[in-house]
Amino acid sequence: MESQHEFHQPILQSIPPPPSSPEPPSTSLEASSELEKVLSDTQLPNFKRLRLASWIELKLLYRLAAPAVMVYLINNSMSLSTRIFSGQLGNLELAAASLGNQGIQLFCYGLMLGMGSAVETLCGQAYGAHRYEMLGVYLQRATVVLTLTGLPMVIIYVLSKQILLFLGEQTAVASAAAVFVYGLIPQIFAYAINFPIQKFLQAQSIVAPSAYISLATLGVHLLLSWVVVYKIGLGLIGASLVLSLSWWIIVVAQFVFILMSDKCKATWTGFRLEAFSGLWEFVKLSSASAVMLCLETWYFQVLVLVAGLLKNPELALDSLSVCSAINGLMFMISVGFNAAASVRVGNELGAGNPKSAAFSVLMVNSISLIIAVMESIIVLSLRHVISYVFTSGEAVANAVSELCPFLAVTLILNGVQPVLSGVAVGCGWQAFVAYVNVGCYYVVGIPLGCLLGFTFDLGAKGIWSGMIGGTMMQTIILLWVTFRTDWNKEVEKAKKRLDKWDALKEPLLKE
Numbered sequence: 001m002e003s004q005h006e007f008h009q010p011i012l013q014s015i016p017p018p019p020s021s022p023e024p025p026s027t028s029l030e031a032s033s034e035l036e037k038v039l040s041d042t043q044l045p046n047f048k049r050l051r052l053a054s055w056i057e058l059k060l061l062y063r064l065a066a067p068a069v070m071v072y073l074i075n076n077s078m079s080l081s082t083r084i085f086s087g088q089l090g091n092l093e094l095a096a097a098s099l100g101n102q103g104i105q106l107f108c109y110g111l112m113l114g115m116g117s118a119v120e121t122l123c124g125q126a127y128g129a130h131r132y133e134m135l136g137v138y139l140q141r142a143t144v145v146l147t148l149t150g151l152p153m154v155i156i157y158v159l160s161k162q163i164l165l166f167l168g169e170q171t172a173v174a175s176a177a178a179v180f181v182y183g184l185i186p187q188i189f190a191y192a193i194n195f196p197i198q199k200f201l202q203a204q205s206i207v208a209p210s211a212y213i214s215l216a217t218l219g220v221h222l223l224l225s226w227v228v229v230y231k232i233g234l235g236l237i238g239a240s241l242v243l244s245l246s247w248w249i250i251v252v253a254q255f256v257f258i259l260m261s262d263k264c265k266a267t268w269t270g271f272r273l274e275a276f277s278g279l280w281e282f283v284k285l286s287s288a289s290a291v292m293l294c295l296e297t298w299y300f301q302v303l304v305l306v307a308g309l310l311k312n313p314e315l316a317l318d319s320l321s322v323c324s325a326i327n328g329l330m331f332m333i334s335v336g337f338n339a340a341a342s343v344r345v346g347n348e349l350g351a352g353n354p355k356s357a358a359f360s361v362l363m364v365n366s367i368s369l370i371i372a373v374m375e376s377i378i379v380l381s382l383r384h385v386i387s388y389v390f391t392s393g394e395a396v397a398n399a400v401s402e403l404c405p406f407l408a409v410t411l412i413l414n415g416v417q418p419v420l421s422g423v424a425v426g427c428g429w430q431a432f433v434a435y436v437n438v439g440c441y442y443v444v445g446i447p448l449g450c451l452l453g454f455t456f457d458l459g460a461k462g463i464w465s466g467m468i469g470g471t472m473m474q475t476i477i478l479l480w481v482t483f484r485t486d487w488n489k490e491v492e493k494a495k496k497r498l499d500k501w502d503a504l505k506e507p508l509l510k511e
Contacts, residue, residue: 069336096176098321114290116195123203140275183240319399341422354487372415445470
């Protein structure tokens with residue numbers, strides 16, 4: 001790991017805060033210190049030491065993971081419910097909403113989320129170094145960069161019909177999908193603000209307010225979708241416009257919270273001109289995170305695009321839409337644990353607690369895997385009826401039933417893989433993981449899926465089998481690297497990097 005970019009490592013080293021910076025309340029570092037003491041206490045019996053350490057770690061994970069899982073689940077549920085409303089209009093509308101969402105919108109989502117994730121690293125460094133005022137600057141700087149990134153995304157959305165036709169999609173499906181995508185253009189710029197805000201709050205372990213805001217917005221979203229799609233009769237364009245509006249409600253509510261909450265007084269000091277400086281440095285800093293997350297997000301986007309080229313594309317898209325929607329919803333649980341793993345590992349390394357870092361990795365992976373196995377069992381038990389939530393077609397129900405075993409395997413893999421990616425963020429291994437993703441996903445997974453799907457005529461099942469092969473290879477590599485990590489060396493690297501930074505000259509943008 002010596003070749004990794006040094007500035008990706010979140011540092012939570014104890015540095016005396018500037019006199020003018022108020023100290024935000026925090027109990028996580030005290031609990032981390034207690035965890036390290038328990039793990040280092042050789043006088044305690046092994047079982048008691050494990051029991052005490054597990055209890056401490058579970059409390060820390062619960063405070064981070066539970067609200068984060070809720071936020072990601074609710075946000076995904078808004079997109080999922082939009083597809084459900086669209087699917088009730090007919091199979092063509094379901095295929096169009098799926099293709100527009102998974103084929104075009106997910107491209108923007110992956111790019112924005114990836115670039116926004118750099119804020120997680122930067123804000124974690126600033127918070128740990130007690131440079132609290134810099135969190136607000138990084139939030140604003142990220143928003144400027146992501147908003148500029150959103151401008152070319154608008155062009156892609158406007159040309160979505162031509163793009164889908166060029167990729168070989170059927171004219172009827174591509175035309176309907178383009179209508180759906182047009183209504184998602186305002187969502188691009190909601191992403192540009194939401195993801196930096198989300199990481200800004202997460203770096204301070206302020207997660208619950210975002211969960212409450214998302215939950216309230218989901219209720220508004222469902223009501224508005226029902227009125228606009230069925231009562232007013234705006235169809236696909238109405239469904240996507242409501243989804244865009246819902247994301248903007250979340251953005252505004254979270255920003256109002258930042259302005260009014262005492263918890264953010266130290267980290268939000270108003271709009272700053274510094275937000276317009278160092279933009280290129282931020283772009284370079286965010287590139288590895290963006291590539292790592294984009295390659296993962298776009299992987300399943302390719303699954304949907306390739307499925308549109310099969311012999312019966314509408315049925316393939318409908319069945320894959322149902323399975324990918326379920327997978328996406330369950331994946332949000334793992335993404336919540338991904339966020340918790342990133343914060344926990346970064347905190348422990350910065351605090352100089354190698355045993356706690358390793359123990360956190362073990363605990364968060366174990367819990368996420370147990371939940372994933374339970375999810376797969378539920379999906380298999382409901383395999384014959386689960387599609388009727390989305391559409392009433394019997395042909396789609398049979399196709400979904402055949403794909404459910406592949407979905408169950410994917411869910412189990414997703415119980416481990418995203419969490420390991422979170423560990424990579426905490427350790428600053430994004431560039432390494434990006435190379436692994438390219439090899440496993442795009443050199444192995446997609447070609448293998450196309451071979452099985454088209455050459456061996458296995459259709460959607462063959463495409464998904466190839467995808468599983470790529471994900472499994474990536475998971476095995478990340479497991480091998482993670483559990484062979486020398487956590488003492490990772491702590492030393494963190495300390496050496498901090499020593500290089502001059503706290504008076506925006507050190508967190510320097511190597």
